[in-house]
Amino acid sequence: MPAEDLPKNYQPGEIEGRWYRHWKEAGYFHADAAAPYAPFSMIFPPPNITGILHMGHALTCTIQDVLVRWRRMQGYNTLWLPGTDHAGIATQMVVERELRESEGKSRHDLGREKFLERVWAWKEKHGSRIATQLELLGASMDWQRACFTMDAERSHAVREAFVRLHEEGLVYRAERLINWCTRCRTALSDLEVEAEPSMGELFHFAYTLDGGGEIVVATTRPETMLGDTAVAVHPDDERYKALIGRTIAHPFVERALRIIGDPVLVDPTFGTGAVKVTPAHDWNDFEAGKRNGLPMVNILNLDGTLNAETGAFAGIDRREARKRVVEELTARGLARGTTPHAIPVPRCQRCRAIVEPMISLQWFVSAEPLAKPAILAVEQGQTTFVPEGWTGTYFQWMRNIKDWCVSRQLWWGHRIPAWYCDAGHVTVARTDPPSCSTCGDARLRQDDDVLDTWFSSALWPLSTLGWPGATPALRSFYPTSVMETGYDILFFWVARMMMMGIHFMERVPFRTVLLHSMIVDEHGEKMSKVKGNVIDPADVIEKHGADALRFALVWLSTPAAQGRPVKLSMRRIEESRHFCTKIWNAARLALMNLEGHDADTFAIALQDGPEGASLSLADRWILSRLHRTAAEVGGALEAFKLNEAAQILHRFFWHELCDWYLEMVKGPLRGEGAPHDQSDRRTLIAAQGTLATVLDVALRLLHPFMPFVTEEIWRTLPRPDGVPQSLMITLYPTADERFLDDEAERTVALLQTVISELREIRALYNVPGQTRLEATLVTTDTRTRAAIEAHGAIVRDLARLDRLSVAAEPPPRDGSTAVGVFGEIELFVRPVDIAGERLRLQKKLDRAMADLASCQRKLDDEAFRARAPDEVLKEWEERARSLGEEVKRLRDATEGGAE
RNA sequence: GGGCGGAUAGCUCAGCGGUAGAGCACCUGCCUUACACGCAGGGCGUCGCAGGUUCGAUCCCUGCUCCGCCCACCA
Numbered sequence: 001m002p003a004e005d006l007p008k009n010y011q012p013g014e015i016e017g018r019w020y021r022h023w024k025e026a027g028y029f030h031a032d033a034a035a036p037y038a039p040f041s042m043i044f045p046p047p048n049i050t051g052i053l054h055m056g057h058a059l060t061c062t063i064q065d066v067l068v069r070w071r072r073m074q075g076y077n078t079l080w081l082p083g084t085d086h087a088g089i090a091t092q093m094v095v096e097r098e099l100r101e102s103e104g105k106s107r108h109d110l111g112r113e114k115f116l117e118r119v120w121a122w123k124e125k126h127g128s129r130i131a132t133q134l135e136l137l138g139a140s141m142d143w144q145r146a147c148f149t150m151d152a153e154r155s156h157a158v159r160e161a162f163v164r165l166h167e168e169g170l171v172y173r174a175e176r177l178i179n180w181c182t183r184c185r186t187a188l189s190d191l192e193v194e195a196e197p198s199m200g201e202l203f204h205f206a207y208t209l210d211g212g213g214e215i216v217v218a219t220t221r222p223e224t225m226l227g228d229t230a231v232a233v234h235p236d237d238e239r240y241k242a243l244i245g246r247t248i249a250h251p252f253v254e255r256a257l258r259i260i261g262d263p264v265l266v267d268p269t270f271g272t273g274a275v276k277v278t279p280a281h282d283w284n285d286f287e288a289g290k291r292n293g294l295p296m297v298n299i300l301n302l303d304g305t306l307n308a309e310t311g312a313f314a315g316i317d318r319r320e321a322r323k324r325v326v327e328e329l330t331a332r333g334l335a336r337g338t339t340p341h342a343i344p345v346p347r348c349q350r351c352r353a354i355v356e357p358m359i360s361l362q363w364f365v366s367a368e369p370l371a372k373p374a375i376l377a378v379e380q381g382q383t384t385f386v387p388e389g390w391t392g393t394y395f396q397w398m399r400n401i402k403d404w405c406v407s408r409q410l411w412w413g414h415r416i417p418a419w420y421c422d423a424g425h426v427t428v429a430r431t432d433p434p435s436c437s438t439c440g441d442a443r444l445r446q447d448d449d450v451l452d453t454w455f456s457s458a459l460w461p462l463s464t465l466g467w468p469g470a471t472p473a474l475r476s477f478y479p480t481s482v483m484e485t486g487y488d489i490l491f492f493w494v495a496r497m498m499m500m501g502i503h504f505m506e507r508v509p510f511r512t513v514l515l516h517s518m519i520v521d522e523h524g525e526k527m528s529k530v531k532g533n534v535i536d537p538a539d540v541i542e543k544h545g546a547d548a549l550r551f552a553l554v555w556l557s558t559p560a561a562q563g564r565p566v567k568l569s570m571r572r573i574e575e576s577r578h579f580c581t582k583i584w585n586a587a588r589l590a591l592m593n594l595e596g597h598d599a600d601t602f603a604i605a606l607q608d609g610p611e612g613a614s615l616s617l618a619d620r621w622i623l624s625r626l627h628r629t630a631a632e633v634g635g636a637l638e639a640f641k642l643n644e645a646a647q648i649l650h651r652f653f654w655h656e657l658c659d660w661y662l663e664m665v666k667g668p669l670r671g672e673g674a675p676h677d678q679s680d681r682r683t684l685i686a687a688q689g690t691l692a693t694v695l696d697v698a699l700r701l702l703h704p705f706m707p708f709v710t711e712e713i714w715r716t717l718p719r720p721d722g723v724p725q726s727l728m729i730t731l732y733p734t735a736d737e738r739f740l741d742d743e744a745e746r747t748v749a750l751l752q753t754v755i756s757e758l759r760e761i762r763a764l765y766n767v768p769g770q771t772r773l774e775a776t777l778v779t780t781d782t783r784t785r786a787a788i789e790a791h792g793a794i795v796r797d798l799a800r801l802d803r804l805s806v807a808a809e810p811p812p813r814d815g816s817t818a819v820g821v822f823g824e825i826e827l828f829v830r831p832v833d834i835a836g837e838r839l840r841l842q843k844k845l846d847r848a849m850a851d852l853a854s855c856q857r858k859l860d861d862e863a864f865r866a867r868a869p870d871e872v873l874k875e876w877e878e879r880a881r882s883l884g885e886e887v888k889r890l891r892d893a894t895e896g897g898a899e
Numbered sequence: 900g901g902g903c904g905g906a907u908a909g910c911u912c913a914g915c916g917g918u919a920g921a922g923c924a925c926c927u928g929c930c931u932u933a934c935a936c937g938c939a940g941g942g943c944g945u946c947g948c949a950g951g952u953u954c955g956a957u958c959c960c961u962g963c964u965c966c967g968c969c970c971a972c973c974a
Contacts, residue, residue, distance in 0.1 A: 010936090195971085202974080218974060232974095267973065275974050283972045344972090357972090389903065393969065396902065400970085487969090522911085524967090555922095558912080564905065564967075572911085575923070578936040589933035647913085647921080662933080670932090756940090762928095763940040769931055800931080854918065858955085867954040872917060879918095 005716040006591060010584035012545025016708045020135055028072075028728055029140045031079035033472035040076035041477035042068060043461050044141060045485045045493070046149065048087035049123050050094050053133035055519040055527065055568060056486060058537040059557060061139050062550045063516060063642060064484045068140055069704035070637055071481075073732035079477050080140060081464050083147035084127060088453040089184055089350050092412040095119045112411050119412050133538060138546050138707045140728070145473075147464045149456040150414065157463035158414045158456050159430055161504065166428045170366045170503075171406075173418070173426065177286040178360045178405050179346065182304030182318075183353035186409040187362050189452060190402060191492055193355050195344035202341035204272070205329045207231060207248045207257065215243065215259065216336050217276040220343045222329070223321040226310040227299040228257055230277040232288060234268040235261030251332060252325075253311045260292050280359045298359050318356070363407040363416060363449070370499035371401045383498065383508045386640045390487065390515055397491050404496075406452045413450030420445050458496035461509040468504075483510040486518065514640055516557055522569035540573055547706035548577035554705055555646045579650060580709050583702070586658050587713040590691050593669040594718060602689030603720040609738035614682040616668075617791055619690040621748040622661040624741035625652065626694050631735035633701055649702055657694060660752065665691065667797050692718060697733045704732075747787050751794055757820045757827055758799035764840065765818060765832045772802035776811050778826040810892075819893040824885045826893070838894060845890040852883040 023029065031041075042064055047057060064080065072078040092107075095118055099105050107115040127148070134141065147154055165171040179188040203222045206214040215231055231248065233240035240259070248257040265288040266275050279289025279296040289296055299309050306313045306321050313321050329335050346355040375398045377383055378391060385391045407416060419427045425438035435442040456463070461483075465474040479501070483494060494513055501509030520526055521533040528534065540549045552573045557566045605612040610620060629652040636645035665687050696717060699710040707728060714727040724730050758775060767773065777788055785806045788795065792804045811828055813819075818834050819841065820827035858864055859876055868876075 008933090010934095220974075265974085271974065277974095282974085284974075285972090287972090341974095387904095392903070396970070490969095556911085567911065569911095571923075574936075578934095581936045582934065585934035585937085587933085592933075644913085651921080658934085659938085663938095666933085759939055760941090766928065769929060769939090851918085858918080861954065863954040865954080868917080872955095875917080 006584070006588050006713065008588070010581050010709065012547060012580070012708065013542065015712045016136070016138070016541075016546055019708050019711050020138060023140065023726065023728060024135075024143070026726065028726065029080070029142050030144055031077060031142050031477075033079075033476040035077040037075060037077035039079065039476050039481070040068070040071040041079040041081070041480040042482050042484065043464055043480055044080060044082045044139075045489070046083040046085040046147075046457070046460065047130045048090055049084045049127035049130075049148075050087055050090050051130045053130055053137075053537050055535060055537055055553075057130070057134070058137060058549060059516055059519055059553050059566065060484060060486065061134055061137050062553045063514070063557065064482075065137070065139050065550075065707075066554060066642055066704040067482060067484070067637075067640075069707060069728060070732055072140070073700065073703065073728070073730060075731065077476070079142055079145075079473075081145050081147070081477075082131065082134070082139070082141040082143060083460070083464060084130065084149070085453065085457060086123075086148065086150040086413065088408060088410050088413040088450060089186070091119060091123070092410050093184075093350075095122050095412075098122070107411065115411055136538065136541050136546060137550065140707075145464070149453070149460075153466070154456060154459075154463045155414060157459050157467055158451065159417050160468045161459050161462075161500065162414075162417055162451070162455075163428055163430050164504070165365065170369060171363060171428075172366065173361065173363050175359060175361045176364065176403075176405070177280070177283060177357050178362055179355045180300075180302070180358040180360065181348040181351065181353055181355050182300075182302065183351045184348060184410075185302055187360060187405050187407060188348065188355065189405050189454070192349045193346045194349050196347050198343060198345045200341055200343040200345075201338040202271070203326060203338045204336035206334045206336055207276075208251070208334070209243070209259075210247045210249055210256075213243075214334075215240070215248070215274050216272045217274050218271045219276055220341055221281075221322065222325045223306070223313075223318055224278040224281050224299070225276055225325060226252060226306065226313060226321070227278045227280050227297045228276045229255070229279060229289070229294045229297055230258045230260050230292065232260050232262040232265050232275045232277050232292075233273060234266040235263055237266075237268045237273050240274060251334065252313070252328065253309065255297070258294070260288075260294075262288050262292060264288065264291070281357050283357055286357070286359075296359055300356055300358055304356065362405050363418075363447075363451075365404040365406050365455075367401040367403050367499075370503055371398045371495075373502045374398060374495065374498040377498065377502055377508050383511060383513060385513045385515065387515070390490065390513070394490065394495060398495060404452075406455050407447075407449040408452055409448070410450050413453060414456055416447040416449050416451060418447040420447070454492055454496060457493055458500040459504075461497055461501055462504055478505060479508050480510045482512045482514055484514040484516065487515040488518065490515065512640070516566075518565045519568050520565040522567050522571070524565065524567060535568060535570065535573075540570075544573055544577040545580065545708065547580050547709045548573055551579060551646060551706050552576035554642045555650070556643065558643055579654065580706060582654055582658060583699075583706075583709060584713065586653070586662060587695060587716070589662060589666065590695050591716060593666070594688055594692055597685075597688040597692055597718055599689075599692060599718045599720045602685065602693065605689070606693065609736075610741070613686045613689060615686050615690065616665075616683060617744055617747060618661060618664040618794065619686055620741045620744040622657065622694050623690060623739045624744055625656050625661075626697055627735040627737070627739040629656075630697065630701060630733045634732075634734060646705055649698075649705065653698055653702070657698060660748070661694070663798055664794050699727060700730055700733050703727050747791070750784065750787055751791055753822060754788065754795055754825070754827070755798045757822055758795070758801070758829065761818050761820050761827070761829050761832065762800070765834065767832060769800065772800060773829055773832070774803040774805075775799070775801050775830075776805045776807055776828045778807050778810050778828065779824055780808055781824060784825065821886055821889045821893060823882050824889075826889050841890060841894045845887065845894055848883060848887045848890055852880065852887055855880045855883055 044064060045060060068078055068080045096107050099118065162171060179193045181188055200220050202218045202220055204216055204218045206216045208214050217231060219225065233244065243259045244261045246259050250257060265284055277285045277288055277294060279285045279294050280298045297309050299306055300318065301307045304318050306316050308314050313324060316324060348355050375395060378394060385394065417428060419433055421436035421439060421441035421444055423439050423441065425436050427433050427437040433444065436444060461478065461480055465471060465478050467474055485494065497509045525531060525533060537549060555576060556568060556572060610623060629648060632648045633645045636648060669687055696719065699714045703710045711727045779785060788806050795801065796804050810826060813828065816831040816834060818829045818832040818837055820829065855876065859880055
């Protein structure tokens with residue numbers, strides 16, 4: 001008996017590892033670039049090698065796995081390519097900390113080469129943790145193609161891209177204002193700096209003019225005055241106009257400041273209308289400095305202390321310097337008071353240290369020429385965003401893009417392929433050059449810096465598919481179909497992949513960008529170790545299984561809302577676990593009743609549609625519902641509404657298949673009223689066949705969402721010859737219109753209404769489950785009578801009746817008859833202890849009359865009658881008629897009742 | 900300062916021109932031979948506020964209030 005194949009209890013832990021190994025070994029995850037099917041490809045956003053699986057990974061992985069498994073089952077040549085990211089700063093910091101803690105050494109103690117050996121060793125040891133954890137989730141990734149951002153091929157791609165961009169003038173080296181993190185000791189891109197709102201003060205002080213007089217300026221960063229090279233006023237400002245061109249002797253250093261007129265920098269209505277200008281340490285001032293040819297004086301050392309340019313202040317930390325400058329200015333009688341002022345403090349995204357704008361010689365990627373085609377591509381719809389609201393965000397950023405500082409003063413990363421000779425010539429080359437390309441000098445020094453980690457990430461869809469080689473994979477799978485990722489890296493990553501992909505391939509890197517929200521706890525709070533509200537995916541998987549976690553994540557995640565997070569709680573996960581159990585138990589019930597079922601014969605019978613088998617009403621109904629569900633699920637998946645697909649499946653499986661279909665057929669299947677003749681036999685065969693078919697199709701529909709439990713069950717089901725060995729490579733079901741059956745759905749809806757009404761009466765009067773009732777259904781509608789007569793057995797079973805009769809006229813009532821009225825149907829149920837019956841009916845009558853009245857009011861409205869479309873009017877008239885009938889019957893029941 | 904979301908049952912969210920839906924929670928019965936991780940039944944809402952369009956608005960338009968997110972150098 002096959003039921004023995006499914007243990008009584010659903011134990012995910014036992015099942016999941018087994019199936020994952022099986023699928024992987026069978027090669028189901030591997031994509032063949034030469035396969036002759038339409039491609040569906042996705043590249044998994046590479047997690048940092050320092051990463052440990054968190055809910056964000058679990059969400060992105062689950063969404064992508066659902067898409068991939070669905071497309072694979074549809075027959076696409078499906079590639080899902082995994083990989084990991086070297087994560088420059090993050091990894092370097094982790095290894096440095098380890099080095100410090102275990103040996104008390106810094107990376108400088110080891111030197112570059114030795115330190116990098118350590119990092120590689122660390123990577124070998126820990127770098128694949130995350131991959132193992134993704135396997136626990138069921139990720140059907142093509143592990144054979146796994147990449148690492150710093151492996152040989154990817155490094156080759158990075159170098160090729162850099163050199164090519166340099167040749168094209170899109171990569172350049174220049175002295176520019178950049179964001180400098182004094183703790184990480186590296187330059188950062190604009191994106192790696194976060195503005196933190198804070199309350200500071202605006203300090204006012206006076207500069208004494210050469211030849212007498214003063215000009216008052218204000219600043220939130222007094223120490224920067226040590227780098228001032230001018231004071232700017234608005235050229236039209238009557239107060240200061242005359243001062244333009246005069247000079248100021250800096251009070252602390254040997255430097256003369258000019259008073260300049262600059263209509264861009266200065267807003268004459270703000271503050272005193274005079275602005276101190278520090279071109280080397282302020283973004284606006286830098287621009288003003290360029291406009292006005294001002295000297296740019298860098299006053300900071302790389303560690304954030306003041307340098308020799310600051311005279312007596314040299315060597316002091318910038319924070320201390322701020323106080324000292326205020327003190328000194330005050331001492332000299334130049335302070336002019338402070339006012340509270342809100343200031344955004346720029347902080348390093350990684351270490352939270354305050355970032356200093358600083359002039360520095362760095363490498364940049366020229367952004368605008370790359371951004372333009374990337375904007376155009378989206379405008380033309382070559383790539384679309386889901387939800388589409390993100391399109392605007394993308395445009396906004398792309399249209400205001402600034403050059404990208406890509407050099408980092410780190411050791412761990414792709415070293416910049418630029419070499420310098422003593423004469424200062426720069427050689428940028430694909431292979432390490434023997435001598436300077438300008439002067440032939442053989443004494444070359446490679447640039448010490450490495451590239452921003454996001455530079456290699458930007459190339460990811462290209463480099464993972466083999467670019468710059470013209471590989472079969474690149475030919476088959478580029479552009480990729482979907483890029484699914486969190487909206488938080490839209491600019492960091494998605495936008496840059498667009499730019500690079502289009503630039504190097506002349507085609508967008510992906511057709512659809514699918515963005516998911518951030519995961520928070522059930523109260524909407526960000527999950528953090530400090531708050532202790534973290535839900536660890538690994539724990540959840542161990543406790544409830546990957547299927548439960550996956551289903552919960554997909555169920556909850558609406559791709560639609562910008563700024564609306566996914567609220568995850570253990571409760572939701574448990575709920576989803578219950579669903580797994582429900583499926584398990586439904587399968588057990590089915591298996592217990594499939595003895596003698598011949599999958600082949602039934603499959604053949606259904607080949608030409610439902611007519612081929614002697615299907616009962618219940619069978620026709622569930623098949624109709626099944627095919628409708630398949631259609632709805634397909635539509636939802638096509639629209640990337642995964643949560644909707646999950647909901648539809650949940651509702652179908654639980655509330656239609658289990659609550660109604662299984663209840664309708666389990667009696668007959670069990671052999672109550674064993675087959676007497678050929679026709680009964682055929683009915684039994686049809687019922688078993690339908691049950692097995694519905695379960696089979698439902699499991700396939702569910703498989704992308706919960707791959708393990710569905711596979712486990714599916715393998716125990718009897719199935720026709722010639723189907724694949726694994727559920728994950730069967731065909732994803734599509735709706736077959738021949739099975740859609742409006743008539744069966746209408747009839748079952750009627751039976752459901754009658755059964756619910758009977759159950760309501762039973763519940764209302766506390767009739768014990770064992771008590772069998774008898775009921776008479778009264779209606780003048782012949783079709784209803786016929787339907788109930790034909791399918792009375794179902795009503796009797798599900799409403800626990802002894803006898804159900806149908807009549808045109810109400811039967812005599814006694815003191816133990818309850819009456820149910822809905823529409824034009826009356827139900828007389830007995831024996832029931834009907835104390836309070838009149839009250840109950842009266843309440844129903846009141847409600848029906850109120851409904852009827854408001855309905856009538858609407859119909860009496862001349863404007864409505866005149867303007868509303870015919871069909872709407874008809875609907876309302878029909879409603880009024882039906883309500884009228886109900887009221888009439890309820891009134892009879894109320895008055896005619898005993899008691 | 901600019902841009903984008905959201906406001907619907909106690910909670911999480913669907914619906915988006917024809918008198919409001921789901922799941923959970925709650926209440927009441929049930930250990931009915933698949934499942935108590937279950938079954939059956941029940942109550943629950945001035946659909947953020949104010950105007951407008953319409954025969955009719957939760958749904959469309961305008962304004963407002965409150966929440967959330969992103970971008971931005973005003974000293």
